[in-house]
Amino acid sequence: MPYVRKLVGSRTYLSPLSHDDAELMFRWHNDLEAIFLAQGPGLRSPGTTQEFREFIDTFHQRxxxxxxxxxxxxxxxxxxxxxxxxxxxxxxxxxxxIIGEHDHWGQGYGSDAMRLLLDYGFNLMNLNSIELVTGEHNTRAIRCYEKVGFKHVGRRRQGHIHGNRKTDVILMDYLAEEFVSPYVIPTIEQATKHS
Structure with missing residues (x-):
């Protein structure tokens, strides 16, 4: 399926997700290592391809x-x-x-995509605050979040239990006033120069 370059960064671009992507999501979410590190809604459940289609529908409906x-x-x-x-x-x-492809881990793809997602939230949705939670065990993600500008705002003790391992949950947030747009604002400014 051809992807649309909705927001473009230096290493990645973001494209609207559709039912056609449910097979990929199914594969990524059945990768225990990727899911152990991932955060967000529905990220712990392997599910079925149909459940991922419904998951996508829920996001679109909301x-x-x-x-x-x-x-x-x-x-x-x-x-x-x-x-x-x-x-x-x-x-x-x-x-x-979630970065589901292992060969793209630790190379800046996640931080590039995160900057674009923040740009979408702050400059297209007019959000003021974007939050996340991650396990303290996920040091690579924490470094990524800090690199793009998230700030630590709290900790939930033993908030994650994986098997018999208990780890704290790190709470982080980012405010719109702290963010510099890598794509949306420069694109709008460029478009207004030509009008």
Whole structure:
């Protein structure tokens, strides 16, 4: 399926996610290592392909953006991300992201996609605060979140239990006033120069 370059970064672009992507989501969500590290709604349940189609429908019905993360160079889908639990009255949302392709881990794809997702939330949805939770064991993700500008705001002790292992949950957030747009604002400014 050809992907649309909705928001373009230096390594990735984000494209609307559709039912055609349910097979990929099914594969990624049945990868125990990827899911152990991932955070967000429905990320712990392997599910079926049909359940992922319904999951996508739920996001679309609630008008929560759910986007495929695509490698800019190869056009290969490598993961997905979303803003969910959107609370318009408070101008807040939570973020979910998974890089399902192991060969794209630790190379900046996740942080590039996260910047684009934040840009979408702050500059297209007019959110003021975007939040996330992650397990303290997920040091690679924590480094990514810190790199893009998330701040630590709390800790939930023993908030994750995996088998017999208990780990704390790290709470982080990002405010719109702290964010510099990598794509949306420069694109709008460029478009207004030509009008």
């Amino acid at each position: 008008k929560w953006p759910i986007l495929m993360i695509v490698d800019l160079e190869t056009d290969q889908p490598i993961g997905w991300c979303s803003l969910w639990n959107v609370r318009p009255a408070q101008s807040q949302a939570e973020v979910a992201i």
